[in-house]
Amino acid sequence: MEQLQSPSNMSEASHRNLLHDSLAQLACHFTWKLVIEDIDIPDLESRILQSNFLNTSFNVGMHNLMAYVKHLTGQHEKALQSLNKAKDLIQRQHANRRDKRSLVTWGNYAWVHFHMGRLDEAQIYLDKVENTCRELASPFRFRIDGPEMDFEEGRALLKCGRWNYKRAMACFAKALQTEPENPEFSTGYAIAAYHQDYDFNNVISLQPLRKAVRLNPEDAYIKVLLALKLQDVGEEAEAETYIVEALTSASSQPYVFRYAAKFYRRKGFVDRAIQLLETALKETPSSAFLHHQIGLCYKAQMIQIKEAANMQPRGQDREKVEELVQSAIHYFQKTLELRPTFDMAYVNLAEMYIEIGHFQNAESNFHKVLSMRNPDDHVRQEIHFRYGRFQQFHRKLEDEAITHYLKGLKIEVASYSKERLLKALEKLAVRRVRQNLHVVESTCLLGFVYKLKGDMDEALLCYERALRHTCEINPEF
Template identity: 60%
Template sequence: SVQFLKNPLLFHSENAHDHGIQDKLGQLRCHFTWGLEIEDNAIPDLESRVMEEIEFLDTRYNVGIHNLLAYVKHLNGQEEEALQSLREAEDLVQREHAHQADLRSLVTWGNCAWVYYHMGRLAEAQTYLDKVEDTCKKFASPSHYRLESPEMECEEGWALLKCGRKHYQRAKACFERALRVEPENPEFSLGFAISSFRLDYDDENVISLEPLQRAVRLNPEDAYVKVLLALKLQDVGQEVEGEGYIEEALNSTSSQSYVFQYASKFYRKKGCVDKAIELLKKTLEERPNSAYLHHQLGLCYRRNMNPRRQERENVHRWVQLAIKEFQETVRLKPRFEMAYVYIAEMYAVRGQCREAEENFQKALCMDNLADHIQQDIHYHYGRFQQFHMRSEDKAITHYLKGLKIEERSFARKNLISALENLAKSRVNQNVSVVESVSLLGLSHKLKGEVKEALLCYERALRLTDQLNPVF
């Protein structure tokens, strides 16, 4: 549980009286002490993604993923399976990092010590603590059981990156610290680029562009990072250059499942929806239980149902296919918030507003959501109220709720635009004019258009005086 993970020394072990070993375990840098805070209901999805990565992502940097799998197995109460994953991690260290095996084994040894401790096997736990202590002495660490090194920062960064978006900022900071020591390290560069990419909530944000370009330069055989760079280039209007990287990646045999996954997103955004669907269906043959892939396929069907693209008689078919894929998404990952939003929108298209409302409420009632996701939910729900329920007041309420969240994001721009357009329409129709002009002023203010905002506020004051004359 989260309570347990926040304080990993709260055990229910028969050996909990052994405070000496507890103190040593608490000093280790490993998955048990990094505050990963994985909620119980998120464990199945995390385990599925970890298993997919082990099977389908070709990388030189996969010791960490076996360590994470061991931690997930521990959370599931499968201690023997956790030890097996840790043995696999140790074998990989010997093959991939033989020249610095002791340094690269510290996280694995720390995890081993913790797992054995939970099993009540204190002698084995102490054996691994001794290995950590010997290595710390070798590298002249001031701590007996904790070593500060760029490699350790990198290991922590990968673990955080895999455990959900609330950890992305911390992950990026880990890789950043590692890069300060070794600026041209390919692995550190790759981790920093991926975490930066995940933090780019705004299509116009170029925070990850330069890190991705550097990561591609330092990892020229890595097809996965090429497709991420392609997507970012597409975001900033350099689609032709981006497609070059997509074609390079598609011609590689490396990490094909992940390459197809992200290439499909590139082609969907480009408008080549049939190509995107083809790539996703190929990938789903290998990874049928990927919530992300079903969600992406749903987005393709959602785009195809646009009446401007298809005859109206085909719309029902695309809507039904989209609903099916989004429902499969939430079956596999019940906390996939935007899938509920898109299910709701598909029902609204079919005129099933009660079903739409039910699904919107599932998303609106979720806790611990990232700010930009909350903004997006309020934006879509506001549009539902405005265009399907004909409730402009409720639409305004949710546009404003979204805008109270000050995260700069693409969703925030959509909220400002939606509020501005609705306010203009109400002014033109002479509906609640004072409020509507004030809202128009707010939209200008939020866009940084101070002069226009002041004009609107002054107009609202004049209208108020006209409506409430002083005798």
């Protein structure tokens, strides 16, 4: 077996460089290019711990991911502790194919030791990988290809958040090409698809979720995701059967409660949602998602009271509204303490400040989220929609509102938010035309809306009207 020369035969710097080049060929968390924002690491650690409650079969991968996260924060001894836990689980749960299941863990061991300056230990684990690859007749010296490795990479990407979802989905899809009926691969693909399903009218995740539930009938988590998607498409009765099954399952855990709570909040059963969220919060008190969901519940209760009072609550109703707003503010602020990059928490916090007339605080939070890097396209659309409504209805700045409606519509992704942007812009443009406000600009704006809706005849009529009006007020045009 060809081995790297030891430091005694070459300079340590050369040895380190050669070792690094070999390590870069491994398939593990250090080479999968996981996109993790430093500021999100505490919340990611919390979610990894929650996953260890969710499904013990995933714990090897979660211990490996935790090791990588500990490396990112410079805690290499703790990283090794996590890898030791992964190694022990492999020995207990996968004794019949231990070497193959160990490749990722060995790769991570090698990288951690390398970063600690322990080059000989790194070489030992690199050799383990190389020997196993040779025994498995891999065409590659330091890695093997196959559906299991695609699944491991996909699972790590999925856990690291939305910037990684598309790549995760591609990994699971590749694994399914080899084993289309594999329950774990199907579950991973369905979850990734669910997180990419931004439009209520889009059902890219519905069939994958149904398939995952068929292949994993005891998995309560995948059932609640299917229930939420069914709720999106109006299949409320079928959705509730899966929620009930999930909540009566012996495996129900915080992840199940949090998504079941989302189902009940959207259904209007807010007290039930809060009960489930508070139960989950006892298990995972540092979950940003749970705090955000509780804040949304208080926001929903506030809206219920206002709607029952024709948006003009008085007396005790007004006091209750203010109490609910303060509770929502508390939970949204806590969300942002735990995950400072939680974009929609800024938006919801801003809207609660609007409710109590604190417009400067609202502006501040909108500006923070508008200046954030790389939010998903559908999230950016929603932010522009909400900020536009604030400008239109509270600041009475319709031109500013139009600017943000247009910015949202220029983002080329189909979503529920895009539909709302179109409706808001159309309604505003129609009113301005009827009131003879900036007629040419407003008529062109309406034409643009019709164009985006695919109604080219109406769009051309609007542009012709705008042109005629321009000629009337400026005959030399």
